[in-house]
Amino acid sequence: MSTKEIAGKAIEFDADGYMADYKQWDQQVAEALASDIGITLTDAHWKVINFCRTDYEAQGDAPTLRRITTVGGVPTKDLYQLFPKGPAKKVAYVAGLKKPSGCI
Amino acid sequence: MKKLLILGAGTAGTMIANKLSHVLSRDEWKITLVDQNETHYYQPGFLFIPFGIYGENDVIKPKRDFIPSGVDMIVSEIELIEPEHNRVRIAKDNRHLQYDYLIIATGTHPRPEETPGLTDASWRKNIHDFYTFDGAVALTKHLRTWQGGKLVVSIMELPYKCPVAPLEFIFLADWYFHEKGMRDKVELTLATPLPGAFTKPRAGQLLGNILEEKNIKIVPEFYTERVDSEQNVLHSYDEQEVPYDLLVVVPVNKGADVIGRSGLGDELNHVPVDKHTFLHAEYDNIFALGDAAGLPTSKAGSVAHFAAEVFVENFLRYIDGQEMTEQFDGHANCFIESGFGKGILIDFNYDVEPLPGKFPLPGIGPFSLLQESEMNHWGKMMFRWMYWNILLKGKEMPITAQMSMAGKWS
Numbered sequence: 001m002s003t004k005e006i007a008g009k010a011i012e013f014d015a016d017g018y019m020a021d022y023k024q025w026d027q028q029v030a031e032a033l034a035s036d037i038g039i040t041l042t043d044a045h046w047k048v049i050n051f052c053r054t055d056y057e058a059q060g061d062a063p064t065l066r067r068i069t070t071v072g073g074v075p076t077k078d079l080y081q082l083f084p085k086g087p088a089k090k091v092a093y094v095a096g097l098k099k100p101s102g103c104i
Numbered sequence: 105m106k107k108l109l110i111l112g113a114g115t116a117g118t119m120i121a122n123k124l125s126h127v128l129s130r131d132e133w134k135i136t137l138v139d140q141n142e143t144h145y146y147q148p149g150f151l152f153i154p155f156g157i158y159g160e161n162d163v164i165k166p167k168r169d170f171i172p173s174g175v176d177m178i179v180s181e182i183e184l185i186e187p188e189h190n191r192v193r194i195a196k197d198n199r200h201l202q203y204d205y206l207i208i209a210t211g212t213h214p215r216p217e218e219t220p221g222l223t224d225a226s227w228r229k230n231i232h233d234f235y236t237f238d239g240a241v242a243l244t245k246h247l248r249t250w251q252g253g254k255l256v257v258s259i260m261e262l263p264y265k266c267p268v269a270p271l272e273f274i275f276l277a278d279w280y281f282h283e284k285g286m287r288d289k290v291e292l293t294l295a296t297p298l299p300g301a302f303t304k305p306r307a308g309q310l311l312g313n314i315l316e317e318k319n320i321k322i323v324p325e326f327y328t329e330r331v332d333s334e335q336n337v338l339h340s341y342d343e344q345e346v347p348y349d350l351l352v353v354v355p356v357n358k359g360a361d362v363i364g365r366s367g368l369g370d371e372l373n374h375v376p377v378d379k380h381t382f383l384h385a386e387y388d389n390i391f392a393l394g395d396a397a398g399l400p401t402s403k404a405g406s407v408a409h410f411a412a413e414v415f416v417e418n419f420l421r422y423i424d425g426q427e428m429t430e431q432f433d434g435h436a437n438c439f440i441e442s443g444f445g446k447g448i449l450i451d452f453n454y455d456v457e458p459l460p461g462k463f464p465l466p467g468i469g470p471f472s473l474l475q476e477s478e479m480n481h482w483g484k485m486m487f488r489w490m491y492w493n494i495l496l497k498g499k500e501m502p503i504t505a506q507m508s509m510a511g512k513w514s
């Protein structure tokens with residue numbers, strides 16, 4: 001656990017470097033986290049972020065790429081353009097969610 | 105009479121039918137098992153077929169040999185599960201089977217047609233899989249006469265069953281080409297969507313080192329978009345390219361179509377269940393076990409075995425109206441063949457990553473955790489005997505269902 005100041009708020013991060021409590025998140029935090037990894041958020045980004053947060057609340061897990069594509073309706077190719085190199089992890093990071101549990 | 109219906113007589117369904125038939129009263133319970141296939145395949149053995157280590161007969165036996173007396177086995181395709189009506193429609197005679205409790209154990213299966221280009225003209229020519237019996241047999245023939253070049257092993261989607269199998273395949277390929285005196289003519293590459301050889305850090309590092317020692321290249325974070333089977337190139341979504349001469353894939357793994365059709369699955373037709381009790385999220389008389397279940401642990405026979413032990417204890421309480429007190433911890437235990445007669449053993453659960461140590465007897469072994477040894481290789485070879493004679497028949501194994509920290513060094 002570590003605490004960093006993001007958009008004027010003291011935000012806690014877990015050992016993986018993802019937000020420890022997704023409830024601390026808001027729009028400004030998302031923008032700051034995105035710019036941290038070199039992304040400027042557009043409407044297309046927000047559509048993905050909002051889907052991921054809603055899905056996280058329902059499922060308790062950050063969605064996989066396939067899930068964002070099949071359930072959220074955003075083509076995988078677009079996800080790679082919006083969040084280059086590792087979109088599932090990057091969206092989760094910006095959306096204030098835990099690192100996707102991936103698969104063992 | 106109460107009716108218990110088990111869908112799928114693979115590893116999980118067969119084990120559970122055996123265990124429950126011993127403990128449920130025959131006067132009170134009717135147990136029915138449905139599977140479309142009369143043959144039981146020892147899937148872990150598919151890995152060894154392409155290299156001539158196992159033959160076809162080592163991995164097949166009739167399912168009937170493992171069905172306990174008193175259990176009614178129906179050979180038929182399952183067409184639809186209707187949870188609102190507590191019944192299942194099967195193809196044979198268009199029958200409906202009623203149930204009081206339903207256990208879904210229909211597994212997860214390779215679906216090469218999900219990846220564009222994969223099943224075009226080159227499928228089973230210079231593109232192969234070893235996740236099916238037919239695939240493993242076809243690959244055996246191909247390898248026998250292959251002259252060398254770029255051999256690429258690639259994983260199409262996560263999760264897939266037996267997460268270590270592609271690594272084992274590439275380790276065994278390295279050994280096989282050495283033995284044939286042509287290792288210098290073969291370039292070995294593993295293209296994987298994972299960030300490294302394995303997700304868990306310590307095992308990932310060890311396995312990564314072994315890949316390096318064996319001169320096997322790894323392309324991590326490679327998420328395949330399509331296969332160009334004319335140019336022989338794999339393309340990822342982020343426009344990386346990996347050329348191949350021979351491509352061996354782990355296709356997308358999906359749960360049975362009947363799960364999706366019945367509205368019981370997630371986007372890959374895996375059934376969402378409680379990760380400690382396997383009870384379905386919506387229906388209180390449906391459980392899913394084995395690869396069919398959407399659990400955050402490996403899809404593996406060993407997991408199904410540990411899960412079945414926990415499940416049976418709980419189920420006996422549950423049908424008596426009591427709370428399910430046993431909690432499955434995600435325990436997985438996998439032998440990893442590393443070639444040249446050696447193997448590695450990993451033991452882990454939802455919370456604890458694979459650690460070094462001795463297993464199953466602390467300090468003694470005979471198996472070494474997270475370390476290469478010849479004994480571990482024999483463990484893997486013995487596993488086939490254990491599978492047919494102990495595991496499937498639902499007999500006790502000398503390993504506890506819950507993972508133990510004894511003997512592990514952290």
Ligand SMILES: Cc1cc2nc3c(=O)[nH]c(=O)nc-3n(C[C@H](O)[C@H](O)[C@H](O)COP(=O)(O)OP(=O)(O)OC[C@H]3O[C@@H](n4cnc5c(N)ncnc54)[C@H](O)[C@@H]3O)c2cc1C
Pocket residue numbers: 111112113114115116117138139140141146147148149150151180181182183209210211212234235236265266269360361362393394395396403404405406407408438439
């Ligand atoms: C190459 C390879 C290597 C492996 N190595 C290992 C290993 O070393 N160790 C390990 O622990 N595990 C290993 N595994 C994984 C292991 O084989 C599986 O995890 C295990 O078999 C899962 O059991 P299951 O009962 O859930 O599914 P399965 O055994 O696949 O059984 C599912 C059953 O459901 C039936 N079915 C499905 N749909 C329908 C339908 N619609 N109608 C009727 N019947 C249906 C099928 O016919 C099948 O019999 C390996 C797997 C592969 C492919």
